[in-house]
Amino acid sequence: MTPLSDPTPFHGKTLLLSGAGGGIAREVARQFHAAGAHLVLGDLDPAALEEFAASLPTGGGRVLIRHLDAASAQSNTAFVAAAVEEFGSVDFLVPAAGIYPEQAVADMTDEQWRTVVSVNLDGVFFLTRAVLPHLNQHGAIVNLASMAGHRGSVRHAHYAATKGALLAFSRSLAWELGGHARVNTVSPGIIETPMTRDYVAARGEDALSATPMGRLGRPEEVASVITFLCSPAASFIHGETIQVNGGMHMI
Template sequence: MTQQQSGGAADAPRAADSGRVALITGASRGIGYGIAEALVARGHRVCLTGRGEEALQDAVEWLGAGRAIGVAGKAHHEEHQAEAVARTVEAFGRVDYLVNNAGTNPVFGPIADADLGAVAKVYETNVLSALGFAQQTYRAWQREHGGAIVNIASVAGLSASPFVGPYGMSKAAMINMTMQLAHEFAPVVRVNALAPGVVKTKFAVALYEGREEEAAAGYPLGRLGVPGDVAGAAAFLLSDEAGWITGQTLAIEGGIFLNAGVG
């Protein structure tokens, strides 16, 4: 992966609040890596998590020595959550920011036919892991020192979406969890969410592969998203520039909701 492939977020100017530390889940590629790249460009250091050790180490190498570490594991395992937070604090002395990006979507089709075990797995990864990481980060550092959390939700959590109902339901739960955490963690920790539309990543490839032009035609801005579109918004919500914003969900969706009710 190159900076160009992730949307060029690493070229952004550094913010005044540089020198902080972020833990980013599901960050060996795609949106998570794009956010890591954007934060490193702003002078921050990062801990990346993901399931694949080799992919994580490649991502750490791309970000540069001393700027990143990787901790492999399954996001919904409490032991992995605790280890990732502990190793972040051990390596960098702090953990100011958390980005809950890890997610899964193995269930496609009508929810009337959905396997409930598979739906439970979606919630386990997309909701419970995010809550677990938020708890661990808050207890280890943020409760005493402050910080910010950004949850990566989806436009599927803001409206009904054909064929990905369980995924959208889990992201709706994440959006509500964002508000709940924002209320409980205030005033020391801000918590917000981003709700991307279709972003060109391996995770979403089934939604546009072989039909990108057709998929993009539904977006008023005329294209699908790239990781850098989400990364810039995440970097802003984590920064002091967003110091009076909490409990909000920002849709990053190329204007797709402008088409609601049209036709």
């Protein structure tokens, strides 16, 4: 096993990351790259990913960038095929694509419901199914659920429903993969990223007063937990959910 002091525990290993242009995913990419991993980054806007990749220090793992529409089975399959062609197999999967639109259930259209489910839930299933035949022994998957999946979220029932479903999906997958690869979930609270910009502008003060730590989370504080869960330091953690919310929701 790699000792905790190894500065590049992911050297030669490959991380597949969806929604890679997002606030949390960029920090995941930075931390894995610093730890020696090759990166396969997918998002709707590959040009933004190219710009991001150019900001990474040179001399680390290689970076492959692809357009990815998480809601499309075909797009996920092509994304994984490109990764396998370049790197041969996958060690870590972090599906981080997600959307968080606001809409009360009473006025929610079929399309609004379906769009959120397609990206946040179908997308994780499509990507996971495509990766599994190529996932190395001792690999790791970390799914991004949410505090919303545990306690609900006003005017975001579709979002909360997908995140609650991801908790059950991850635990089921943990049973299926057994000793082959570990599967865990991180449930962030309110983290400062583009996703929460509108929410924070409208209700940020309420969030702060409901959080014992009295501040919002930073993307790197979620990424570091994901990095830990993929590392040898978490070698016996499987089927677990870790809350990263400054104490806003304690279970």
